[in-house]
Amino acid sequence: MxxxxxGSPQDEADLPFRQVARDIPTPCxxxxxxxxxxxxxxxxIAYTGMNVEAIRSRxxxxxxxxxxxxxxxxxxxxxxxxxxxxxxxxxxxGRDGDLRPFRxxxxxxxxxxxxxxxxxxxxxDVSEQSRIEAELRESQQRLELATEAxxxxxxxxxxxxxxxxxxxxxxxxxxxxxxxxxxxxxVVRATHREDYPRTSAMAARALDxxxxxxxxxxxxxxxxxxEVRIVEAQGRAVFESASEGAEKATRYxxxxxxxxxxxxxxxxxxxxxxxxxxxxxASELYIAVVEVTEESFKYVLxxxxxxxxxxQPSDAxxxxxxxxxxxxxxxxLWRATLLEVWNSGKARTMEYAxxxxxxxxxxxxxxxxxxxxxxxxxxxxxxxxxATERKSAEERQALLxxxxxxxxxxxxxxxQAIVQLTRAETPxxxxxxxxGRIAALARVHTLLAEERWTGANLKRLVVEELEPYxxxxxxxxxxxxxxxxxxxxxxxxxxxxxxxxxxAAKHGALSRLxxxxxxxxxxxxxxxxxxxxxxxxxxxxxxxxRRGFGFTMLEQSIAKRLGGRWQVDWRADGVTIxxxxxxxxxxxxxxxxKPSRGSQLQALIVEDEPMIAxxxxxxxxxxxxxxxxxxxxxxxxxxxxxxxRFDLAILDLNLGGESSVDIALRLREAGAEIIFCSGYQQxxxxxxxxxxxxxxxxxxxxxxxxxxxSRGMISSAK
Numbered sequence: 001m002x003x004x005x006x007g008s009p010q011d012e013a014d015l016p017f018r019q020v021a022r023d024i025p026t027p028c029x030x031x032x033x034x035x036x037x038x039x040x041x042x043x044x045i046a047y048t049g050m051n052v053e054a055i056r057s058r059x060x061x062x063x064x065x066x067x068x069x070x071x072x073x074x075x076x077x078x079x080x081x082x083x084x085x086x087x088x089x090x091x092x093x094g095r096d097g098d099l100r101p102f103r104x105x106x107x108x109x110x111x112x113x114x115x116x117x118x119x120x121x122x123x124x125d126v127s128e129q130s131r132i133e134a135e136l137r138e139s140q141q142r143l144e145l146a147t148e149a150x151x152x153x154x155x156x157x158x159x160x161x162x163x164x165x166x167x168x169x170x171x172x173x174x175x176x177x178x179x180x181x182x183x184x185x186x187v188v189r190a191t192h193r194e195d196y197p198r199t200s201a202m203a204a205r206a207l208d209x210x211x212x213x214x215x216x217x218x219x220x221x222x223x224x225x226x227e228v229r230i231v232e233a234q235g236r237a238v239f240e241s242a243s244e245g246a247e248k249a250t251r252y253x254x255x256x257x258x259x260x261x262x263x264x265x266x267x268x269x270x271x272x273x274x275x276x277x278x279x280x281x282a283s284e285l286y287i288a289v290v291e292v293t294e295e296s297f298k299y300v301l302x303x304x305x306x307x308x309x310x311x312q313p314s315d316a317x318x319x320x321x322x323x324x325x326x327x328x329x330x331x332x333l334w335r336a337t338l339l340e341v342w343n344s345g346k347a348r349t350m351e352y353a354x355x356x357x358x359x360x361x362x363x364x365x366x367x368x369x370x371x372x373x374x375x376x377x378x379x380x381x382x383x384x385x386x387a388t389e390r391k392s393a394e395e396r397q398a399l400l401x402x403x404x405x406x407x408x409x410x411x412x413x414x415x416q417a418i419v420q421l422t423r424a425e426t427p428x429x430x431x432x433x434x435x436g437r438i439a440a441l442a443r444v445h446t447l448l449a450e451e452r453w454t455g456a457n458l459k460r461l462v463v464e465e466l467e468p469y470x471x472x473x474x475x476x477x478x479x480x481x482x483x484x485x486x487x488x489x490x491x492x493x494x495x496x497x498x499x500x501x502x503x504a505a506k507h508g509a510l511s512r513l514x515x516x517x518x519x520x521x522x523x524x525x526x527x528x529x530x531x532x533x534x535x536x537x538x539x540x541x542x543x544x545x546r547r548g549f550g551f552t553m554l555e556q557s558i559a560k561r562l563g564g565r566w567q568v569d570w571r572a573d574g575v576t577i578x579x580x581x582x583x584x585x586x587x588x589x590x591x592x593x594k595p596s597r598g599s600q601l602q603a604l605i606v607e608d609e610p611m612i613a614x615x616x617x618x619x620x621x622x623x624x625x626x627x628x629x630x631x632x633x634x635x636x637x638x639x640x641x642x643x644x645r646f647d648l649a650i651l652d653l654n655l656g657g658e659s660s661v662d663i664a665l666r667l668r669e670a671g672a673e674i675i676f677c678s679g680y681q682q683x684x685x686x687x688x689x690x691x692x693x694x695x696x697x698x699x700x701x702x703x704x705x706x707x708x709x710s711r712g713m714i715s716s717a718k
Contacts, residue, residue, distance in 0.1 A: 027102075027123040030109075033116050035080060044123070049095030065091045065099055076106075083108055083116060092123060100127045153256035155235075159207070159249055173231060173258045175223030192220035192228065199233075206237045207249040218259065229260045286363075286384040289370065291377050292338050296321050296331050300373065330355070342369045342378040351387065361388035415441060416698040418495075418611055440465060440498035444491050455484035458493075462519050465497045469510050469517075480521035483529065489562060489581070492610045496558060500533050500577065509535035509574060527583025536574040600626045601647040601713060604640060606663065607677065608632045608655045612697070616650055616677075619704055623714055637663050646672045648713060650704075653678040653694075664689055673711060675704075 018039060021028045027044035031037045037055050045051055048063055061069060068090050079086030085107040091099035102123040109118035153170025164182040174190045176182055191199055205213035216234040235254025242248040286309055289301040298320045307314060310324040321331045341348045347368040354363055365384035373379045418437045424430035443464050447456040462478050470476055485493055509515030515537035524530050558564045564581040603625050607613040617627045628644060631637035634655055649667045651660040653676050664674050665688060676683060679697040695703055708714045
């Protein structure tokens with residue numbers, strides 16, 4: 001580790017020095033006169049991980065920041081050239097690879113003749129000092145920013161030499177130059193002569209060791225241009241021990257604030273405060289400040305809306321959560337949540353259900369941590385909005401979307417049923433018939449949508465179906481009072497009117513010149529709706545030759561599904577069809593005659609869409625399954641299953657907003673095979689019915705047949 005051989009005169013001369021430096025905690029080193037390191041102490045090796053041999057083989061450059069190393073070399077060269085001691089701070093890399101700042105000092109070692117023989121260097125870790133200096137600079141910057149933001153000036157009176165230091169803000173307030181010395185005479189000159197005795201007295205009280213006043217005081221400052229400003233000063237004296245244990249003030253440090261416009265600002269502040277207080281109390285938002293206690297939390301400030309919510313008097317303050325009826329489990333949960341928010345130091349917005357005060361509801365609240373109260377307990381402010389109506393609206397929206405999906409699929413299923421039940425001699429006749437019936441269904445849906453599915457206006461329905469044939473002309477008369485049909489009734493009625501109009505155009509009054517139609521309706525004393533469809537024309541085709549879809553609708557829908565009655569009166573000059581419908585538009589179950597073959601399966605259809613029910617009946621009949629009853633409402637189904645036993649039940653999951661699950665459970669207990677038919681994407685079935693198959697509307701061809709075969713209800717040959 002030495003350049004000179006052991007035992008040489010120079011080595012012997014360095015030995016005591018090395019022995020002393022070896023164990024000191026600061027990295028030390030010795031170089032020859034040219035600067036090559038020939039010895040390092042243990043602290044150097046511990047920090048850098050490099051001994052003399054490593055330095056010689058690898059070089060010192062590895063221990064330096066590449067960006068700073070050129071400056072180090074230049075400094076070291078200038079020190080060697082001067083032959084005098086030198087000092088520099090630069091980063092030095094440790095064995096862990098991190099760079100830390102070190103203050104390096106080198107001194108020359110000379111022989112008896114004064115010639116430099118060695119250089120001795122120390123490297124002092126100044127990381128902590130650098131950190132403290134950085135923090136001090138940052139603190140100074142924060143102080144300057146804070147005082148500037150608060151428009152505060154800082155002054156420092158050194159009593160030992162009677163000199164002053166004024167910050168830039170303080171100089172501006174007093175009208176002193178931006179730079180240069182501030183003397184005691186300058187301060188006296190800037191103080192209004194009438195206020196000087198009082199400011200002197202306040203300073204004397206602050207500098208008196210027995211009083212040490214830190215009171216604020218106001219006085220007037222006269223600037224060099226004669227402008228008078230009102231300022232507020234506050235100072236604190238710094239005391240040091242003097243002779244015989246006494247203390248003496250050595251410095252007087254304080255702040256200065258310009259309050260010239262104080263009254264104007266104060267007035268504006270009072271007005272603003274009044275407005276904020278008015279908004280605070282008038283707001284419908286729930287606004288409060290709560291303090292978390294050992295076992296609960298209390299309201300230390302609350303606006304009128306919050307007090308009303310908890311039925312508290314207007315002067316209530318400091319009431320505990322338990323005092324306003326919040327259950328203990330809710331109190332514990334909220335206390336934990338409030339502490340969590342407060343400890344996070346960040347505001348949090350939450351949506352939650354709450355049962356208390358005005359009752360159960362949904363709320364959205366923003367909870368913001370505040371500084372601790374006088375007791376040291378955590379405090380938070382909150383602003384809460386009653387979101388119950390919005391939440392209900394969202395739920396209604398979700399339900400509406402679900403219902404729209406359901407109704408759309410029901411409409412498609414109804415259209416599918418129309419296609420299935422339509423009979424025609426040629427494809428062209430079939431196409432026109434299906435198009436007309438689906439168009440009629442669409443018109444009814446439009447009327448229902450305009451009324452938000454609460455009903456459909458009967459007159460508009462009749463007019464729109466007869467519009468293509470001149471509903472406003474003299475040969476068509478439409479007359480009757482305002483009457484709203486229930487949605488399920490409207491769809492059936494719309495198709496019936498369409499079929500009557502179509503038949504009249506093909507075979508009846510509208511197919512011949514001079515023919516006319518009168519459509520009239522009235523409400524009878526028993527609230528029954530009576531409608532007459534009267535056609536006048538010669539040579540109308542007799543009924544037996546054209547009993548088709550329209551009369552099937554009359555028979556299956558009006559009479560059996562809607563609980564109404566119908567009658568056809570044929571005369572030489574035309575035909576009159578009378579339709580009577582119960583006043584409440586109630587749908588009635590239609591029982592089928594018992595099949596002649598005892599081996600046939602007995603089926604029940606529970607479906608509130610007449611066309612879908614007829615299509616299911618048609619498909620079951622094709623599979624040689626007898627439809628013993630069709631019910632459009634749960635009450636009808638209950639009556640039917642109380643009197644009959646069924647082998648198979650096909651149930652719409654939702655009938656006018658009512659679930660058929662209970663009926664399905666009763667039918668399953670009675671031994672019936674259950675099949676659900678639904679337009680909902682995700683039907684909500686209980687565990688007892690989770691195995692029941694669900695046919696999705698609109699049904700695909702052979703869906704029902706495939707399902708019945710898989711359940712063993714029919715043979716594969718069918």
